Amino acid sequence: MVDRPDILCIGSVLWDMIGRSASTMRLGSDVPGRIIRIPGGVAMNIAMTLVRFGLRPALLTSLGRDRDGDALIAEAEDMGMETVFAYRSDDLPTDSYMAIEGANGLIAAIADAHSLERAGAKILRPLEDGRLGNAAAPWAGPVALDGNLTAELLREIAGSPLFAAADIRLAPASPSKALRLQALMGHPRTTFYVNLEEAGLLCNTVFDSSGAAARALVARGAARALVTDGGRETTEAAGDRVLGRRPPEVLVTRVTGAGDTFMAAHIAAELRGSAPEAALEAALDAAATYVSGDTPQ
Ligand SMILES: Nc1ncnc2c1ncn2[C@@H]1O[C@H](COP(=O)(O)OP(=O)(O)OP(=O)(O)O)[C@@H](O)[C@H]1O
Ligand SMILES: O=c1[nH]cc([C@@H]2O[C@H](CO)[C@@H](O)[C@H]2O)c(=O)[nH]1
Numbered sequence: 001m002v003d004r005p006d007i008l009c010i011g012s013v014l015w016d017m018i019g020r021s022a023s024t025m026r027l028g029s030d031v032p033g034r035i036i037r038i039p040g041g042v043a044m045n046i047a048m049t050l051v052r053f054g055l056r057p058a059l060l061t062s063l064g065r066d067r068d069g070d071a072l073i074a075e076a077e078d079m080g081m082e083t084v085f086a087y088r089s090d091d092l093p094t095d096s097y098m099a100i101e102g103a104n105g106l107i108a109a110i111a112d113a114h115s116l117e118r119a120g121a122k123i124l125r126p127l128e129d130g131r132l133g134n135a136a137a138p139w140a141g142p143v144a145l146d147g148n149l150t151a152e153l154l155r156e157i158a159g160s161p162l163f164a165a166a167d168i169r170l171a172p173a174s175p176s177k178a179l180r181l182q183a184l185m186g187h188p189r190t191t192f193y194v195n196l197e198e199a200g201l202l203c204n205t206v207f208d209s210s211g212a213a214a215r216a217l218v219a220r221g222a223a224r225a226l227v228t229d230g231g232r233e234t235t236e237a238a239g240d241r242v243l244g245r246r247p248p249e250v251l252v253t254r255v256t257g258a259g260d261t262f263m264a265a266h267i268a269a270e271l272r273g274s275a276p277e278a279a280l281e282a283a284l285d286a287a288a289t290y291v292s293g294d295t296p297q
Contacts, residue, residue, distance in 0.1 A: 005058035005082045006271065007050060008132070008139065010123065011146025012041030012113050012173065013061040013076070013086070014095035015068055025102030039075050040097055041113070042146035042173045049260045050144070051080050053268035053286075057144070058082035060126065062119035068094035085126040092118055111174065113148045120153055127162045140165040142267060145190075147173040147180050154183035158190075167191075169267055171260075172198045185221035192217055192225045193263040199227045210235040211244050226280075228262055228287075230255075236280055243276055247284045253293035262287040 021033030039048070047057040059081055063069035065088050072094065073083050092115035099109035116123070126132040133139035143166045145157070157163050168190040172178045178201040184190040192202075199213035200206045203220060207213035210227040214237035217225035224238035231252070235244040265286035269279035 002082065002084055002131075003056070004141075006055040007057045007142040007144060007267065008060055008085075008127075009043040009047040009050070009057045009081075009144045009146070010060040010149070011043030011144075012095060012111075012116055012148040013039070013044040013047075013059055013063060013072055014041040014097055014113065014116075015072065016040030017096065017098045018101065019099070020101045022103055024104045025100065025107045029102070029107075031102075039072060041095065042148055042171055043144065044072075044076070045257070045260050046144045046146070046171060046264060047076070047081050048079060049257070049264035050267065053264050055264075055268055055271070056080060056082060058084075058132075059086050060123050062087045062089055062092060062095075062116045062123050064088070064092055064094040064115065065090055066094055068096070085132065087119055087123045087125065089115060089119060089122075109174075111148070113173075116148055117150050120150070121156060124157075124162065133162065135161045138162050138165045142167045142169060142271065144169045144171065144263075144267070145184075146171055147177050149180070151180045151183055154180055158183050158187045165189075169193060169263065171263060175201060178202055188223050190223050192222045193259070193266075194225070194227055195259055196227060196229045199225070209233065211237075211242065215242060226263075226266065228259060230258075234262070234280065234284060236276060241276070243280060245277075245280050245284055248288040250288045250292035252291045255291055258287050258291050261290040 016038050019035045021031045023031040050057045063086055076083050095113045095115050097111045100107040145168050170192050178198045203216045210229040213227040214225045214235040218237045226236045228234045233244045233246045262283045266283035269282040
């Protein structure tokens with residue numbers, strides 16, 4: 001018997017290959033550095049952060065029946081995630097992502113999430129075959145949904161009875177995939193977690209504050225939007241309700257992963273029953289602690 005997970009993480013679970021160099025890099029650079037392979041993909045990154053906040057996430061993703069897939073399953077199990085609902089494909093390989101980071105930041109990255117895209121709705125089977133729900137009694141808990149899914153599958157999810165009772169928390173995968181999230185505009189139970197740039201992409205403009213961005217997302221049909229803006233004010237908007245809070249002032253030692261930390265801490269606080277103000281403050285506190293480097297990565 002499988003215990004009911006606290007939350008479903010739906011989307012990319014893959015291997016990140018990250019090449020890092022202390023040199024400033026440009027097109028054509030060939031420099032010494034380090035290359036590491038770590039679990040990644042937006043759904044996996046969110047799941048890893050949710051585990052840090054004491055939740056047990058289940059992964060709904062596509063993995064090959066290959067060594068890379070087996071190794072990812074083992075890593076996820078070790079971290080305390082539920083992996084039995086992951087779709088294992090006989091013919092599609094496990095996905096991967098490759099990034100080059102220089103002293104001057106991310107130089108370039110390629111996300112090969114083709115297997116996830118080709119698997120399509122197969123990753124959602126546990127939501128309809130009774131293991132996690134079915135059309136008559138759909139999953140009624142939280143779902144972290146990742147913008148690596150194709151726009152077509154996201155549109156299908158938006159109209160599906162399988163998600164009619166779900167509390168959807170949506171996260172973008174990359175600026176180039178931000179527009180895919182538009183499929184969930186108008187969905188009555190979807191919360192968008194985006195930064196200021198992603199909010200601008202979704203609204204086809206450039207915002208100068210999270211308040212303007214969150215209000216604009218709601219005007220475009222988002223049931224709820226949380227817009228972060230680094231060390232500047234974060235805003236939550238839902239219907240007519242707008243809540244803005246400034247993050248605590250801290251000395252920043254790392255930034256990558258701040259958005260995931262904010263989202264996971266906010267979800268965890270709400271699942272504990274916190275009111276909007278307390279949940280937002282808990283998420284900002286957790287993200288501030290994270291960016292100031294007080295917690296292990
Ligand atoms: N300089 C900072 N001071 C305090 N908190 C910060 C700072 N930068 C980021 N944070 C915290 O992290 C949250 C998310 O930051 P940001 O808006 O940069 O997200 P992001 O761009 O999605 O991050 P990521 O680097 O993970 O992609 C902020 O709302 C804030 O709570
Ligand atoms: O298109 C995508 N780009 C990046 C990611 C993931 O985000 C992290 C980097 O920002 C990294 O873990 C990568 O796998 C993804 O899943 N899809």
